[in-house]
Amino acid sequence: MAALIWEDAQAPRVRNTETPTPSLDTVSWKVAPDRELRHLRTLHPSREELQALRQSLGLHQSLLHQLQDPDFAPGAVEFPRQLLVRLNVPETNEEGTLRWERLDVVLTDDAVLTAEARSLRPVEQARARFLRHDPPGGTDRFLAALVEEVVDGFDAIWRTLRKELEGMEAPGPRASAGALVAMGKAQTEMTELLRGLQAARECLAQLAYRGFQRIGKVAAAELLASHDRLKGLTNTVEQVLERISGITEETSSPTEELSAESPEVIDTAIALGERRLHRMTMAHAMTALIGGLAVSFGAVAMAWTAGPWSHVMEHNQVHLLGSLAFPIGFIILLVGKGELFTENFFIPVTGLMSGRGKVRDLLVLWGSTLAFNLVGAVVFAFLVSRPGVIADGAKHFLVQLAHDKVFVPWSTAFMKAVFAGWLMTVLTWLLLAARGQGSRLFIIWMMGFLIAAGHFNHVVISAAEVFMAMGLGAPVSVRQWAWMNFLPALLGNLVGGLVFVTLLGYVQAHSLRRSERRMHDVLRRRGTQH
Structure with missing residues (x-):
């Protein structure tokens, strides 16, 4: 001693x-x-x-x-x-x-x-x-x-x-x-x-x-x-x-609003990712719960917009019309500071790749975010499916939407999920790069429209749509949703977000940094020689 x-x-x-x-x-x-x-x-x-x-x-x-x-x-x-x-x-x-x-x-x-x-x-x-x-x-x-x-x-x-x-x-x-x-x-x-x-x-x-x-x-x-x-x-x-x-x-001129270079976006993501990986559990849980509630408004806005036209237009036309209103849920989500599971494919993963966190922290963040997103979707579906809340035309549209998400081949659901994860992670990247509020709102609307119009399979959004349809009497069981929609959506979102945006963007940023350092070294040597 x-x-x-x-x-x-x-x-x-x-x-x-x-x-x-x-x-x-x-x-x-x-x-x-x-x-x-x-x-x-x-x-x-x-x-x-x-x-x-x-x-x-x-x-x-x-x-x-x-x-x-x-x-x-x-x-x-x-x-x-x-x-x-x-x-x-x-x-x-x-x-x-x-x-x-x-x-x-x-x-x-x-x-x-x-x-x-x-x-x-x-x-x-x-x-x-x-x-x-x-x-x-x-x-x-x-x-x-x-x-x-x-x-x-x-x-x-x-x-x-x-x-x-x-x-x-x-x-x-x-x-x-x-x-x-x-x-x-x-x-x-x-x-x-x-x-x-x-x-x-x-x-x-x-x-x-x-x-x-x-x-x-x-x-x-x-x-x-x-x-x-x-x-x-x-x-x-x-x-x-x-x-x-x-x-x-x-x-700033309009041409400067999207002027952030890849290394700048990565630096911002690293700083935010470090904080997100070590966030307080209760605050994070509430943020994820709010995210599940907020994004559900997009499906409801889509159904309310498209439903009244279901009897006079073809289904594809009605779906396209409803897709124009779908981004309302994304705006509520992002401006209201909610959080979706797929938003954690870029920022915290970048922080982890830079040594600012541990794999365990990332897995806890992913698991808790997804769980509370789904809880929020279930709560919203229960409330919105009460009698008199949804009109008959909107009900029919939501039931058809859930059928299109669940009863498709597994490989199709997976590929549609790859694009959904890709677009959601691109959305995170663009919001970090954008300078003006106007450009941010346009980016949110654009990505929301693409996800809805393309029938892409987002693990939380699709779950919210299926849960609402189940509450309205759609012939879909929890087992069918879990195997035919949730699992391919989860895997496809991970592949689309991590591979096609996070990994490629990280490599691009570091390659640009190395090129800049080599250029500075060459210029410094030339200056020394002269």
């Missing part, structure tokens, strides 16, 4: 007895005549160092696993008599680019441990300020002081960005390319800052409102004050970002 021999509070000397002790910076303070608390600080701890800390602090084994997992999302997790808080601390490099540094904080009965990837100023400043108090307080008050320093870091970064914005040329209809580039860079930085602010707010809301045993009332009040500061800062950044987005859309 390792023992710390104290010479003074700032410079502990380590004596090895039985097991190696991690290199620690440790400070202690008295909170009562017979009680002493410690702050142990370790930088980039190895697995062996964490095991030694587990023995000296009595850390829970599950908590140790979380400390060893770099993909654990920001938030708070309570263990017996211990609390783990993970924060993403904002830092800027020499070029002024915003980056996120991981900070793990563990609270126990008599110690607080901070594990950092690199030395962070908020930890140094929080400890110095905290020790000036008399008495300093408990470990939860140290956490509150540390959080306040992190919030100060967010505020400092925002002040720097605001100064840059104040010194920029306001882009007009004939703005220079430099002004547009500078404004676009500021917009990107603010979007990234906003992402970090939202994650920090979620973490502080957990700490302030959930009543963790390690957090006393005074510390909870201090954390709530920091949360309110972040809330106000978030609102300010959102307002400025909205104004900047409006300026860039007004000054």
